[in-house]
Amino acid sequence: MNKEDSKECLDAIRTRRSIRKFKDTPLEKEKIDEILSLAQMAPSAGNLQSRDFIVVRDRKINTN
Numbered sequence: 001m002n003k004e005d006s007k008e009c010l011d012a013i014r015t016r017r018s019i020r021k022f023k024d025t026p027l028e029k030e031k032i033d034e035i036l037s038l039a040q041m042a043p044s045a046g047n048l049q050s051r052d053f054i055v056v057r058d059r060k061i062n063t064n
Helices: 003-014 029-041
Strands: none
Touching: none
């Protein structure tokens, strides 16, 4: 990682925030795919790499 990438990463960590209210706009499939791809690269405990992701795009589905 070069200095510029490192600074960008640290800035993202420093300026992160929690979102409590979301827009009613659906997220594009390309963005969802990118997020899932990055999540698969995240380290896992003991390098087990066992992860399951469920993407629900239908608002009518109750996740409770």
